[in-house]
Amino acid sequence: MSDATNAPAAPAPEQQQERPSVHARNPYAPHPGDYLSNVSNFQLIESTLREGEQFANAFFDTEKKIEIAKALDDFGVDYIELTSPAASEQSRKDCEAICKLGLKAKILTHIRCHMDDARLAVSTGVDGVDVVIGTSQFLRQYSHGKDMNYIAKSAVEVIEFVKSHGIEIRFSSEDSFRSDLVDLLNIYRTVDKIGVNRVGIADTVGCANPRQVFELVRTLRSVVSCDIECHFHDDTGCAIANAYTALEGGARLIDVSVLGIGERNGITPLGGLMARMIVADRDYVMSKYKIHKLRDLENLVAEAVHVNVPFNNPITGFCAFTHKAGIHAKAILANPSTYEILNPSDFGLTRYIHFANRLTGWNAIKSRVDQLNLQLSDDQCKDVTAKIKKLGDIRSLNIDDVDSIIRDFHAEVNTPLLRPLEDGSDAPAAKRTKTEDEAAPSA
Amino acid sequence: MSDATNAPAAPAPEQQQERPSVHARNPYAPHPGDYLSNVSNFQLIESTLREGEQFANAFFDTEKKIEIAKALDDFGVDYIELTSPAASEQSRKDCEAICKLGLKAKILTHIRCHMDDARLAVSTGVDGVDVVIGTSQFLRQYSHGKDMNYIAKSAVEVIEFVKSHGIEIRFSSEDSFRSDLVDLLNIYRTVDKIGVNRVGIADTVGCANPRQVFELVRTLRSVVSCDIECHFHDDTGCAIANAYTALEGGARLIDVSVLGIGERNGITPLGGLMARMIVADRDYVMSKYKIHKLRDLENLVAEAVHVNVPFNNPITGFCAFTHKAGIHAKAILANPSTYEILNPSDFGLTRYIHFANRLTGWNAIKSRVDQLNLQLSDDQCKDVTAKIKKLGDIRSLNIDDVDSIIRDFHAEVNTPLLRPLEDGSDAPAAKRTKTEDEAAPSA
Numbered sequence: 001m002s003d004a005t006n007a008p009a010a011p012a013p014e015q016q017q018e019r020p021s022v023h024a025r026n027p028y029a030p031h032p033g034d035y036l037s038n039v040s041n042f043q044l045i046e047s048t049l050r051e052g053e054q055f056a057n058a059f060f061d062t063e064k065k066i067e068i069a070k071a072l073d074d075f076g077v078d079y080i081e082l083t084s085p086a087a088s089e090q091s092r093k094d095c096e097a098i099c100k101l102g103l104k105a106k107i108l109t110h111i112r113c114h115m116d117d118a119r120l121a122v123s124t125g126v127d128g129v130d131v132v133i134g135t136s137q138f139l140r141q142y143s144h145g146k147d148m149n150y151i152a153k154s155a156v157e158v159i160e161f162v163k164s165h166g167i168e169i170r171f172s173s174e175d176s177f178r179s180d181l182v183d184l185l186n187i188y189r190t191v192d193k194i195g196v197n198r199v200g201i202a203d204t205v206g207c208a209n210p211r212q213v214f215e216l217v218r219t220l221r222s223v224v225s226c227d228i229e230c231h232f233h234d235d236t237g238c239a240i241a242n243a244y245t246a247l248e249g250g251a252r253l254i255d256v257s258v259l260g261i262g263e264r265n266g267i268t269p270l271g272g273l274m275a276r277m278i279v280a281d282r283d284y285v286m287s288k289y290k291i292h293k294l295r296d297l298e299n300l301v302a303e304a305v306h307v308n309v310p311f312n313n314p315i316t317g318f319c320a321f322t323h324k325a326g327i328h329a330k331a332i333l334a335n336p337s338t339y340e341i342l343n344p345s346d347f348g349l350t351r352y353i354h355f356a357n358r359l360t361g362w363n364a365i366k367s368r369v370d371q372l373n374l375q376l377s378d379d380q381c382k383d384v385t386a387k388i389k390k391l392g393d394i395r396s397l398n399i400d401d402v403d404s405i406i407r408d409f410h411a412e413v414n415t416p417l418l419r420p421l422e423d424g425s426d427a428p429a430a431k432r433t434k435t436e437d438e439a440a441p442s443a
Numbered sequence: 444m445s446d447a448t449n450a451p452a453a454p455a456p457e458q459q460q461e462r463p464s465v466h467a468r469n470p471y472a473p474h475p476g477d478y479l480s481n482v483s484n485f486q487l488i489e490s491t492l493r494e495g496e497q498f499a500n501a502f503f504d505t506e507k508k509i510e511i512a513k514a515l516d517d518f519g520v521d522y523i524e525l526t527s528p529a530a531s532e533q534s535r536k537d538c539e540a541i542c543k544l545g546l547k548a549k550i551l552t553h554i555r556c557h558m559d560d561a562r563l564a565v566s567t568g569v570d571g572v573d574v575v576i577g578t579s580q581f582l583r584q585y586s587h588g589k590d591m592n593y594i595a596k597s598a599v600e601v602i603e604f605v606k607s608h609g610i611e612i613r614f615s616s617e618d619s620f621r622s623d624l625v626d627l628l629n630i631y632r633t634v635d636k637i638g639v640n641r642v643g644i645a646d647t648v649g650c651a652n653p654r655q656v657f658e659l660v661r662t663l664r665s666v667v668s669c670d671i672e673c674h675f676h677d678d679t680g681c682a683i684a685n686a687y688t689a690l691e692g693g694a695r696l697i698d699v700s701v702l703g704i705g706e707r708n709g710i711t712p713l714g715g716l717m718a719r720m721i722v723a724d725r726d727y728v729m730s731k732y733k734i735h736k737l738r739d740l741e742n743l744v745a746e747a748v749h750v751n752v753p754f755n756n757p758i759t760g761f762c763a764f765t766h767k768a769g770i771h772a773k774a775i776l777a778n779p780s781t782y783e784i785l786n787p788s789d790f791g792l793t794r795y796i797h798f799a800n801r802l803t804g805w806n807a808i809k810s811r812v813d814q815l816n817l818q819l820s821d822d823q824c825k826d827v828t829a830k831i832k833k834l835g836d837i838r839s840l841n842i843d844d845v846d847s848i849i850r851d852f853h854a855e856v857n858t859p860l861l862r863p864l865e866d867g868s869d870a871p872a873a874k875r876t877k878t879e880d881e882a883a884p885s886a
Contacts, residue, residue, distance in 0.1 A: 054771075056762035056797055057754075059839035088801040090836035112770070134774075142777035143770065175781075207722050207784040210653035210684050211691060235784055236722050237715035237757045241653050241684030248654060263771060263782070265755040265763045272680035279650050279679050310753030311500075312708040314680045319499035320708045327555070327586065328497075328706060331577075334585035338618075339706070341650040341678055354499055358531040393533035396502035 036221060036250035040281045043253045044289075045130075045229060046077035046270065048301060049098075050110045051255065051262035053083050057305040058261060062094050064304050066101065068258075071297050073103040076289040077270075081108045081255070085124050086117045092124060099125035106168070113151070113171075118158045128168025128197065131158055134204075135183060136175035148183050152190055159194050170229060172200025177208045177216070185223050192224035198253060199224055203242065206235025206264070210245040217249030229253040232268050234260055239268040240314075244276050258301040259309065271298055275314040279341050292348040315347055324354040326361020333363055356402040358392030360385065365406070372403065374410045384409040479664060479693035483724045486696045487732075488573075488672060489520035489713065491744060492541075493553045494698065494705035496526050500748040501704060505537050507747050509544065511701075514740050516546040519732040520713075524551045524698070528567050529560045535567060542568035549611070556594070556614075561601045571611025571640065574601055577647075578626060579618035591626050595633055602637050613672060615643025620651045620659070628666050635667035641696060642667055646685065649678025649707075653688040660692030672696040675711050677703055682711040683757075687719045701744040702752065714741055718757040722784050735791040758790055767797040769804020776806055799845040801835030803828065808849070815846065817853045827852040 049065055052058055060068065065082075072080055080103065085092035099107050106127040111117035113133035121129045133151050134143050146154075155171055162169040171191040173179055188199045201216060213230070220228055230246040230253070232239040243254045260269030271294050278285045285291065295316050302309050311317055321344040323332045331338035336351060344351050355364040362378070362385040369376050369384075376384065387405050391397060492508055495501055503511065508525075515523055523546065528535035542550050549570040554560035556576035564572045576594050577586050589597075598614055605612040614634040616622055631642045644659060656673070663671055673689040673696070675682040686697045703712030714737050721728045728734065738759050745752050754760055764787040766775045774781035779794060787794050798807040805821070805828040812819050812827075819827065830848050834840060 054768045054802060056765045056767060059800065059835075061838075083802070088832050088836045090801065136781075138778065138781040139774060142781045143774040205782055205784040209691075209719070209723070210688055211657065214654065234755065235757060235763070236719040237683035237712070238687070238719065240680035241688075244652055244681070245654060245684075248652075260755055263767060264765060265757060265760045269680070269755075276652070276679040276681065280652070307754040308751060310755065311750040312677065312703055312712075312753065314678060314708060317708045320678070322499045322707060324499060324706060325497045331582060331586040335581060338579075338581040338585045339648055341648040357502065358533065359497060359526070389531050392502075393531045395504075 036218060036248070038247045038250060038252045039244070039277070040284050041252065042247050042277065043078040044270070044273075045079040045081055045108065045253050045255045046072050046105070046257065047081040047110075047255050047267070048072065048257040048261065048270075050081040050083045051231075051267055052257040052301070052305075054263045055261035055266065055305055057307060060304060062090070062097060065094050066098065068301065068304070069098050069101065069103065069105075071293075071300055072258075073101075073105045074290065075293050075297055077105050077256075078253070079108050079128070080105045081110055081130060082126070084109055084111045084117060085120045086111060092120065095124040095126065099127075108168070108170075113154045113158050115154075115158060115161065118161050122162060122165045122167065126167065128170065129162045130170045130172065130200070131155070131162075132172045132174050132200070132202070134175055135173040135179040135187065136204075137180075138178060139175055148187065152187055155187065155191055156194060159191055159196055163195060168197045170198040170200055171196045172202050172229065172231070174202050175204040176201045177203050177212060178205070181216075181219075185220070188220060188224050192226050196226055198227040198229045200229040200231060201246070201251070202231040203233055203239075204231075206233035206239070208232065208242055209236075209238055210241050213242045214245045214249040217246045217251050221250035227252040229255065231255040233262070233264065234266050234268065235264060239266075240272040240276050243268045243273055244280070259298055259307070259313070261301065261305060261307075269314075270294070271316060272314040275342060278346065282346075286346070291346055294347055295349070315342065315349070319352075320344075321349060322352045322354050324357060325359045326364060329353045329355065329364035329367075330361055333367055356388070356392070356397040356399055358389050360388060360392065365402075368402065369406055369410075372406060374406065376406075376410060376413070380409070380413060479661060479691070481690045481693060481695045482687070482720070483727050484695065485690050485720065486521040487713070487716075488522040488524055488551065488696050488698045489515045489548070489700065490524040490553075490698050490710070491515065491700040491704065491713075493524040493526050494674075494710055495700040495744070495748075497706045498704035498709065498748055500750060503747060505533070505540060508537050508541060511744065511747070512541050512544065512546065512548075514736075514743055515701075516544075516548045517733065518713075518736050518740055520548050520699075521696075522551050522571070523548045524553055524573060525569070527552055527554045527560060528563045529554060535563065538567040538569065542570075551611070551613075556597045556601050558597075558601060558604065561604050565605060565608045565610065569610065571613065572605045573613045573615065573643070574598070574605075575615045575617050575643070575645070577618055578616040578622040578630065580623075581621060582618055591630065595630055598630065598634055599637060602634055602639055606638060611640045613641040613643055614639045615645050615672065615674070617645050618647040619644045620646050620655060621648070624659075624662075628663070631663060631667050635669050639669055641670045641672045643672040643674060644689070644694070645674040646676055646682075647674075649676035649682070651675065651685055652679075652681055653684050656685045657688045657692040660689045660694050664693035670695040672698065674698040676705070676707065677709050677711065678707060682709075683715045683719050686711045686716055687723070702741055702750070702756070704744065704748060704750075712757075713737070714759060715757040718785060721789065725789075729789070734789055737790055738792070758785065758792070762795075763787075764792060764794045765797050766795070767800060768802045769807060772796045772798065772807035772810075773804055776810055799831075799835070799840040799842055801832050803831060803835065808845075811845065812849055812853075815849060817849065819849075819853060819856070823852070823856060 082095045083091045085095045108128045108130050109121050109126050110130040111121050113131050228251040230251045232242040256268045256270040260266035323329050328339045353364050362382045365385045366381040525538050526534045528538045551571045551573050552564050552569045553573040554564050556574050671694040673694045675685040699711045699713040703709035766772050771782050796807050805825045808828045809824040
């Protein structure tokens with residue numbers, strides 16, 4: 001259990017100093033010259049109610065699905081993707097119910113490349129249909145057993161049927177990164193010519209890495225004129241980076257789910273991608289998405305599927321804005337941008353300086369002394385810091401421990417009896433230990 | 444709480460079919476022609492006992508540090524990095540104690556670019572010293588307040604001192620991706636000429652993205668002749684991908700910690716990087732690291748810092764090898780490589796087919812019927828699957844629910860009284876519902 005109360009911490013000062021844009025300072029940051037890039041023009045296909053339903057712990061009843069759909073819509077996602085109406089009778093009814101909510105987000109459902117599914121899908125009232133078929137040797141051999149000609153033929157039939165109903169259609173391959181490149185480009189070009197709204201690349205097994213993603217997206221960008229959507233599983237921990245790099249390569253839409261829930265360990269998480277994108281283009285993200293509602297959204301879904309928000313989750317992990325090493329604390333107190341690329345207040349969150357530990361430094365302790373409304377000189381702060389670090393070497397500290405040490409020290413140095421002379425010195429004997437402050441460097 | 448018992452699941456069949464190399468099939472995979480790449484020649488600098496100590500919840504006493512150091516050494520990490528001996532008196536003693544363990548891994552400590560720290564470091568008996576100094580405008584202004592000339596002068600003094608003691612020395616900038624490129628290259632070239640063993644690039648605030656990383660590493664690779672080490676924070680979820688891309692660009696060493704623990708939400712996690720690297724070069728990873736001990740190592744550290752292993756952790760997350768959607772289960776039963784890029788048995792783990800839910804398919808249920816040692820025909824399996832999906836539409840199921848339905852169904856169809864005729868048909872009336880099996884596609 002990640003318990004924030006175990007982490008002695010104190011709110012840091014409120015002042016927010018100016019944060020220069022990463023762009024302006026960094027020759028490697030994306031810039032307008034990246035003509036393929038959609039980093040500043042991306043859309044989200046939110047799939048908590050489709051991919052997320054495939055998460056081991058997920059069971060969403062109708063009421064919960066509607067609650068989640070409304071929260072996603074309020075957050076500002078562009079599309080909400082739902083489980084296929086062919087999956088079960090209730091799945092079909094839920095799809096119809098969510099279509100009737102009148103949300104701003106477009107509603108999609110995700111089906112096999114099959115006319116029965118397509119007919120069912122269009123009957124639910126969705127704004128678009130996401131069609132998928134396995135194109136890798138593995139899936140062609142062990143899943144549906146069909147060849148590329150069959151796949152192309154089915155795709156054309158389904159696409160033309162869906163289009164004839166005047167709604168959006170996406171065609172995606174499955175396991176794209178283990179599919180034959182020529183087969184892939186052939187089928188994408190075919191469906192692009194028929195007029196799909198989007199083609200999809202899917203890293204179904206989570207094997208792709210960023211430079212592969214960039215190359216494949218860039219190649220596909222030169223072959224089709226429609227938008228490119230990408231779907232990344234997180235088996236090897238690259239789902240956020242792959243999504244970002246796909247946008248750099250010219251993809252426009254990214255599939256996400258809240259906390260990344262999905263098959264196995266899931267897909268690109270909404271929150272993690274927001275962290276990534278806000279660093280790239282804060283204005284775009286802030287103009288489209290209510291990122292201060294991220295924490296509530298994550299808590300809603302975490303509760304529904306009986307998991308904790310991971311301790312190390314981007315943005316909302318309990319310590320994402322906790323600064324501990326003395327050297328970090330010192331700099332953060334001077335200017336939060338020194339050790340923060342994200343601004344916690346954007347997310348309705350607060351920064352903490354973790355001062356109750358042996359890695360602490362006198363700047364952090366001085367800040368705590370100020371919070372306690374006590375008066376100690378810099379030298380006195382260094383002395384009491386030495387005492388705190390000494391106890392911190394013996395055991396884990398909490399805020400009360402530190403506050404007691406500070407108060408005792410303050411009482412001691414301010415007791416008139418202890419003052420040897422009225423010589424203007426701030427403090428009595430309290431031997432100045434040679435504390436090397438902020439001695440735990442960090443990179 | 445992620446509770447695996449909430450996830451009805453059954454072990455999947457044992458057979459492991461051949462897994463063709465990703466390389467052989469994928470034109471975008473890394474290949475020997477990537478002359479810069481160290482993907483097949485990387486080393487790990489394990490920093491749980493340095494960066495990890497800066498995690499909010501971390502307090503390691505001497506005994507725990509030694510237990511973790513031994514476990515890391517047994518796992519096979521190349522280097523173990525320890526907190527600066529200047530951080531506190533006990534930190535110094537612990538550093539000495541770990542140096543005396545006689546581990547195979549080389550022991551490093553991590554200090555500020557300062558002669559006092561350097562003298563203390565070499566006195567502890569470490570095999571090498573990692574020196575760091577902030578080079579970004581932020582850190583130069585708000586942390587140490589020094590200019591690049593001062594930085595270079597201190598660096599040269601410290602490096603020559605450490606080298607004179609015959610141990611390894613690394614010089615790293617801090618916040619490298621927000622530092623001036625020319626300043627960076629200047630100082631790296633200077634320290635390379637003096638003969639450092641490694642130069643370090645650090646994404647201290649977690650702002651870097653993979654293509655930036657590749658460009659900076661590749662540029663630096665052309666400037667220095669020593670090894671390049673990289674350190675990535677995970678604030679925007681790219682720490683694993685950045686590490687991988689750094690290796691592609693010519694970096695050789697990656698800083699990791701168990702579960703990624705460190706300042707804020709931490710750095711590249713050891714386990715996640717193993718997942719990434721095993722997909723790139725399984726033979727290399729298997730030859731160097733005892734990956735089947737990963738779970739024990741993560742549990743050791745998770746317990747020591749009072750966190751849960753995240754539900755979605757690569758490899759060891761409770762559902763990392765759980766397959767749920769019917770179409771996935773079907774293919775996995777035929778060949779696990781269809782929907783798995785990692786082999787759970789490499790990590791001493793087991794695959795699960797999650798069959799107790801409305802997205803299940805008849806292949807998964809048939810597999811469960813076989814496990815229960817019951818005899819049902821394919822059509823009967825489809826019928827009982829329809830019953831299971833119907834209940835799964837109403838509520839969350841567990842294994843007992845499904846087993847009861849299967850056993851009841853089996854009893855029903857095998858009760859002689861119900862058989863209308865001995866006409867060779869397998870089953871009685873039990874109306875064949877038109878279940879579209881595996882109807883929840885997934886990409």
